Amino acid sequence: MTTRFAEPMSRLIEELRKLPGIGTKSAQRVAFHVLRSSDEDARDLAHAIEQLKKHLRLCSICNNITDVDPCNYCSNPTRNQRLICVLEEPTNIATIEKTRNYNGVYHVLHGTLSPVNGVGPEQLRIANLLTRANGLTEVDEIILATSPTTEGEATANYIAHELHRVNPALPVSRIATGVPAGSDIEYADEVTMSRAMEHRRAL
Numbered sequence: 001m002t003t004r005f006a007e008p009m010s011r012l013i014e015e016l017r018k019l020p021g022i023g024t025k026s027a028q029r030v031a032f033h034v035l036r037s038s039d040e041d042a043r044d045l046a047h048a049i050e051q052l053k054k055h056l057r058l059c060s061i062c063n064n065i066t067d068v069d070p071c072n073y074c075s076n077p078t079r080n081q082r083l084i085c086v087l088e089e090p091t092n093i094a095t096i097e098k099t100r101n102y103n104g105v106y107h108v109l110h111g112t113l114s115p116v117n118g119v120g121p122e123q124l125r126i127a128n129l130l131t132r133a134n135g136l137t138e139v140d141e142i143i144l145a146t147s148p149t150t151e152g153e154a155t156a157n158y159i160a161h162e163l164h165r166v167n168p169a170l171p172v173s174r175i176a177t178g179v180p181a182g183s184d185i186e187y188a189d190e191v192t193m194s195r196a197m198e199h200r201r202a203l
Contacts, residue, residue, distance in 0.1 A: 013142075030039070051152040061132075063108040063125040065090045073105050080104045083139040086129065086159065088112055089146060092185050096145065099194040104143075107132070112151035113158060126159060134166040140144040141171040143200055158202040 005013065016027035034042055049182055057069050059065070059071035066072070073079060073093075082105030085096060088111060096102050109124045133139055144159060146152035175198035188196070 005022075057062065058125075060145065061128075062106050063090075063128070064093065064106060079141075081144070082138055083133065084129075084139060084141070085143045085145050087145050088152065088155075088185070092145070095186055095193055096197070097190055098190045099197060101194050102197055107142075109146070111157065112146060112149070112155040114151050114198070121158065121162075124155070129159070130166050133163050133170055139167075140169060141173060143173050143175065144203065145175045145185065145197075149182055150186070151161055152185075154201060156203070172202050172203045175200045 012031045013027045016022055016030050027056055035050050055067050057063050059066045059069055059074055061074040063068045082095055085104055085105050086107045088109055090108050093106055107129045111119055113119060144156040146156045154195045156174055163172050173194040
């Protein structure tokens with residue numbers, strides 16, 4: 001028999017179920033936690049979500065999530081603006097930064113190519129990467145640091161082809177296999193990620 005909840009509880013559970021990794025049981029636990037919380041905690045949570053949506057945006061240069069435009073990486077004069085590391089998601093930036101061996105800038109795709117799920121080049125932030133690479137600004141190298149999954153490899157190969165099309169002389173490299181094939185770059189440890197960046201290969 002399906003458990004029936006009061007309409008406000010059912011609505012919150014349904015909204016929580018839309019979050020990645022949250023199933024029905026987890027959504028119910030979170031919803032009841034919110035219900036048991038103080039009014040102040042509930043208001044703080046709602047306010048934090050509201051402020052997140054109100055003040056965060058995508059950097060107009062690299063697509064990183066930021067509250068200033070351009071973001072802190074793109075506007076930092078101490079970083080090498082001619083070295084661009086291409087990543088799947090904004091969360092991947094922290095993984096690269098942990099290595100303390102990279103001082104370039106980033107470009108975030110917000111996903112990978114996945115025809116099965118209806119994700120093609122038009123759904124990814126590739127167009128402004130090609131703009132950055134086509135000679136309007138000087139670029140010494142573009143590092144493709146998508147995860148070594150089927151989708152990540154397909155995305156890297158597609159982008160490498162497009163980059164060479166708009167700028168045949170542009171050095172394009174792929175991170176080395178220090179990151180295990182089939183894994184997600186977000187979960188790579190510092191040593192593994194450092195080796196992958198150090199031993200990247202040209203494409």
